[in-house]
Amino acid sequence: MISVKNLYKTFHNLSGPVEVLKGINCEIRKGEKVVIVGPSGSGKSTFLRCMNLLEEPTSGEIYFEGKLINAPDVDIDKVRAQMGMVFQHFNLFPHLTVRRNITLAPVLLKLQSKEEADENAMRLLKRIGLDDKSESYPNQLSGGQKQRIAIIRSLAMNPKMMLFDEPTSALDPEMVGEVLSVMKELAAEGMTMAVVTHEMNFAKEVANRVLFIDDGQILEENEPDAFFSNPQHPRTKDFLSKILS
Amino acid sequence: MNERTLMSRLYDDFIYQNRYLYLVKGLGNTVVITVFALLIGVLIGVFIALVRVNYQQSKKKGLLLRLANLACGLYLTVIRGTPMVVQLMIMYFVIWASGAPIMIAILSFGLNSGAYVAEVIRSGIQSVDRGQTEAGRSLGLSAGRTMRVIILPQAFKNVAPAIFNEFIVLLKETSVAGYVGIQDLTKGGDIIRSITYDAFPPLIAVAIVYLVIVICLTQVLHVIEGRLAKSDLR
């Protein structure tokens, strides 16, 4: 589905260049769920955002369905339309109703007619039990509701894969569950997912593979049972002992 | 003059030969100039703001973009660095000597206002969270569409009070339109003064009209601000 080769990313700050990603190689197959963990500032978000080119790689290659996407002649908008992204801070459009948030992109991009998009939005809203909120504005919703709507806003595009960047980190604890359960449903339906999260139980339950990123590199990757019960790298052990305690 | 009663002065200044019409027609011109100038100002302002934001954000700056940014920078410098009256007179006597005065005034004030509105709108665009752009782009919308349907509507909402305030400022600034022979509100008062040789009542009347309008508009501004604040809490 997506494959990342020798990915490097350097940011240029006022204080000079900072190399954030130092040679990442990773492949995510169709239907796979990959959870990415690692300490703060290690480059998890940057890695995820490079996959849909919200950040431009300094060097390296990203292939989506076999096609190199960080090449000059690629229509990146077309690629992004097939790759959903869910953000830590939801990023719903506050000036549009929930329904318009969901239907905006599919209609503008002529993927669906207005009627189809509306119908689709209502079906998705019903599925997460928020069909009564279709005419509400984002500011009238709780964090958990916002994030679930952000997820179905991406889903409305019928993406081939979904990227999640700490989707529950900005939520009050009592709302984490409702968002995770939508994500679990998606996973069960076979969606290809890359998820940056600190929810280790989600990783154990859903992931096919867990990646540990530290200091811009994938230090360790394994299927969740082995990853959690038998971490190899001392940094992974250190990280897990901190986060699981 | 001193012996004349106030009543007879007021009669001479405003009632006799329907002289109050100088003020009414003047006010009409003032409002027309202000409204259309602001419209032009907002159009120019949006354009300049887009050029400048684009220039700031894009990594590969094409030649066209660089030229446009340069032109906008020059425009802002010249407009803000010279007095409004001078701009108006240059427009009237040099650039567009054959134009209808009211058109010249609208254009001049519009061009002037655009320089200030541009900064307002630019700050509005920049006040919209970066996540909004990212969400739009991640859904596959182009940069232009994201700007149009996601960023600009929010930016306008953020700066609506500031733009309304620009309207109030502009309303007062147009009082120099008389320099190029336009009979705006101020000029109307001045004409009465030159007919009756009585300065106090007509000029005070002009001041009162401005003041009342500005006070009313300021009330409207507060209402707008209140509405926007409430809609943010929705």
Ligand SMILES: Nc1ncnc2c1ncn2[C@@H]1O[C@H](COP(=O)(O)OP(=O)(O)OP(=O)(O)O)[C@@H](O)[C@H]1O
């Ligand atoms: N746009 C940017 N410009 C400059 N530096 C950046 C930028 N984005 C990220 N960085 C830096 O890159 C490093 C990695 O950031 P990144 O957001 O990828 O980390 P992360 O692993 O997602 O951390 P967290 O768990 O806190 O979200 C950080 O040191 C951060 O300061």
Ligand SMILES: [Mg+2]
């Ligand atoms: Mg992050």
